[in-house]
Amino acid sequence: MTEIDKILPKKQEKQQAFILDHGKIEEGKLKYADDQTSYGWNIKRYNRLKEGAFVLNRHPSKLSKDKKFEIYAGGYVEQISKPDEDGNVRALITHSFNIEPPIKQGDDFIESFKWSSKKKKSNNWANFWNQYGMNEIKIDEFEKLVNAVQCVPAESIASEYEKISEEEIKTFVEKGFTVSYEEDNTTHSKRKKTTKFIAKQIDFESIQKQRQKIGALGEAIVFELLIKNAQKNNIKLPIHVSKVEGDGLGYDIRCWNELGEECYIEVKTSTSKFSDGFEMSRNEIKASTSKNANYFIYRVYDLNIKTRECKIKIFEGPVSSETFNLEATSYKVYQK
Incomplete structure (x- = not known):
């Protein structure tokens, strides 16, 4: 219970x-x-x-x-x-x-x-x-x-479509957004590293025009976090591929680690207090299991618009029944 x-x-x-x-x-x-x-x-x-x-x-x-x-x-x-x-x-x-x-x-x-x-x-x-x-x-x-x-x-599907008011966007731009960043490659109960930063460079005007506003905000926060990491470690800057190349790749961001290896980031965002229980498409799961794919899920959760705070937890791919509990929530039905 x-x-x-x-x-x-x-x-x-x-x-x-x-x-x-x-x-x-x-x-x-x-x-x-x-x-x-x-x-x-x-x-x-x-x-x-x-x-x-x-x-x-x-x-x-x-x-x-x-x-x-x-x-x-x-x-x-x-x-x-x-x-x-x-x-x-x-x-x-x-x-x-x-x-x-x-x-x-x-x-x-x-x-x-x-x-x-x-x-x-x-x-x-x-x-x-x-x-x-x-x-x-x-x-x-x-x-x-x-x-x-x-x-x-x-897990709230509608959380992807919550309305962000013009007044809240203005507040974000002026005061920034505090993110607690949690890295975890095993289970959500083990915390490896926690850092905080203030996100002030997010294009909130662009986000406001998008239908999936909470999802877009989560992607923007993660993208800025990755930019800061790349600049700090003098590595190649990430690319927000879902914006510049389209949505069908199975991931949102392409970045590089300190060894120069290409990594693929899928962002899942919610106001829920729980880090797991998110939904993934067949295409996203397929991308996570591709050969030699460095695939990571950046789970942005407990996102609070009023306090301008959220948490991030990282899950490492591939996403399969061997590493995660997968639950079917929808089916495509054809007539026999």
């Missing part, structure tokens, strides 16, 4: 917590931005949810086949967009996790759970959940719920 304080940011003094209903359908489609990494609503109808809240995700009973609700995931409200002219907003959910198995209506645990924020009739959920689907609960209730179940951190 993963401790929830290893997944979520540190609890604040007046920590908000909510259970949010997911899956509201109107005219055959989702009414709001609604998945594990985002949540949409209208502040004219409900305006209590604020940035920094801990949340749990619930599928209402009317949306399930067995007509029983389930609490299946959760996360942290990192950012809330400005409202549009109708009052609709979108929250970015980071530090997301799955509850395995979900908390299901009818389970002894949830049926006998003692609520202090709401009144519940015995064996009856009628009128318990907010009709709009946003239920504020007390932080101690949130903690009792998540500490009684298996919470598994979910």
Whole structure:
């Protein structure tokens, strides 16, 4: 069982917590931005949810086949967009996790759970959940719920697409970005070297124009780190090949070590606190196993836009089932 304080940011003094209903359908489609990494609503109808809240995700009973609700995931409200002219907003959910198995209506645990924020009739959920689907609960209730179940951190695909505001970019340019650099050629539990530097030469204007903003920021940070290393050791400067040669090579950066050997760097970036659990394409794995390839994965993680800090861990290729635990997350399906 993963401790929830290893997944979520540190609890604040007046920590908000909510259970949010997911899956509201109107005219055959989702009414709001609604998945594990985002949540949409209208502040004219409900305006209590604020940035920094801990949340749990619930599928209402009317949306399930067995007509029983389930609490299946959760996360942290990192950012809330400005409202549009109708009052609709979108929250970015980071530090997301799955509850395995979900908390299901009818389970002894949830049926006998003692609520202090709401009144519940015995064996009856009628009128318990907010009709709009946003239920504020007390932080101690949130903690009792998540500490009684298996919470598994979910690598956020949407973290590659988080929005970096113009104001944050300006702050980065003026104050720089602090990176804790960890080198590790075996497992993530063994630290070999830690250094810090302030990244001030990153082209944030260019990054802002790209769709994969967090991923692009991670690449820029690693590229500058490699430039500094090359200049320090008087070796050939690295090339950001994903920008100048295209995306299909299976790696992002080509650089050289002190022996003059060519090395290939793939950068994986996330706001997650965990260094592993990242995704790789078939092409990237193939590149890592090529003959005589000096292939490295620079894992940029725990990236915090507000504090301008991140961590980097290095994994050495090749990426195979002999050196890593590989889990298939998608399949291509053809008709027989």
